[in-house]
Amino acid sequence: MILSMNTTKNIALFGVIAIAVGIIGVTQVSANTFSVSDSPKTTENGSFLGHVTLIVTDPQGNIKAYRQSDNIVVNQGRNCAPQVLFGVPNTDAACNSAVTGTFDVIAVSSSNTAITNNTITALASELSGSGLTRAAGTASVTTAASGAGGSSSVTTITKTFTYTGGSAQSVGSAGLYDGSGTPKLFAARAFASAVSLNTNDQLTVNWSMTLA
Numbered sequence: 001m002i003l004s005m006n007t008t009k010n011i012a013l014f015g016v017i018a019i020a021v022g023i024i025g026v027t028q029v030s031a032n033t034f035s036v037s038d039s040p041k042t043t044e045n046g047s048f049l050g051h052v053t054l055i056v057t058d059p060q061g062n063i064k065a066y067r068q069s070d071n072i073v074v075n076q077g078r079n080c081a082p083q084v085l086f087g088v089p090n091t092d093a094a095c096n097s098a099v100t101g102t103f104d105v106i107a108v109s110s111s112n113t114a115i116t117n118n119t120i121t122a123l124a125s126e127l128s129g130s131g132l133t134r135a136a137g138t139a140s141v142t143t144a145a146s147g148a149g150g151s152s153s154v155t156t157i158t159k160t161f162t163y164t165g166g167s168a169q170s171v172g173s174a175g176l177y178d179g180s181g182t183p184k185l186f187a188a189r190a191f192a193s194a195v196s197l198n199t200n201d202q203l204t205v206n207w208s209m210t211l212a
Contacts, residue, residue: 048073048081052174052189053206056197065195071176071207075118077103077186080178101179103186106159106205107134112172112194121185123175130165136179137207145211157207163197170194174205 050071056064083089084102111125126134137159145153157176163169172194177183187207197203 047212048187049210049212050176050187050189051208051210053204053208054171054174054191054195055204055206056195057202057204058198059200064201067191067193067195069189069191071187071189072115072118073187074120074185076121076184077176080184080186084178102139103176103178103184104136104139104157105134105177105179105183106137106157106207107175107177108132108161108171108203108205109173109175109190110170110194112170112190112192114192115173115188115190120188123173123185123188126175127169127171130169131162132165132169132171132203134175134177134183135159135161137205142208152210152212154208154210157209158204160202160204163199163201163203165197166199169197171197171203174207176207 050073052069052071054065054067056066058064080103107123107126109123109126111123113124128134137157139155139157141153142156143152143154145151173188173190175188176186178186187209195203
């Protein structure tokens with residue numbers, strides 16, 4: 001069979017493409033252009049995934065209300081994290097003077113206005129007094145990463161508040177701070193529906209952070 005010059009050129013071109021596919025993988029091929037990628041076959045991606053749970057119980061231990069939702073890690077928290085993890089200041093962060101404390105302090109707020117701006121540095125309408133003042137929770141590693149390929153690790157910070165006020169109090173959001181002299185906000189979450197506390201009710205906040 002006799003092949004034309006153009007046919008021969010096309011066979012040669014597609015032969016080169018086939019070799020490229022076999023060696024490093026084609027990411028896009030069109031009638032006129034193609035590109036190849038030399039990225040590694042395996043990649044590692046990591047991020048903090050936070051989840052907040054609010055549980056209200058009455059003095060007898062009966063559950064009155066339950067809320068849960070993923071949190072928002074704010075810019076200040078992202079910028080402070082390198083200081084906590086690696087002990088070096090981040091000059092672009094609000095906490096750039098010294099290494100901060102650990103992020104284990106939980107605060108609650110009466111506001112349940114949605115938090116959509118990552119630039120916030122504090123909860124709006126944070127509550128204090130009557131047993132609801134921000135305080136350090138108990139942190140524990142509930143799931144450790146394992147396996148040759150690695151898995152997620154989960155750390156949970158838990159704080160139970162006992163409300164001592166004389167009238168009903170609503171709680172609509174929570175924040176996770178560090179324990180330094182000027183606290184820095186790491187993450188926050190506002191719930192679409194606030195919970196209500198009566199005298200001697202307990203509010204348990206469970207904050208789970210997953211390094212995925």
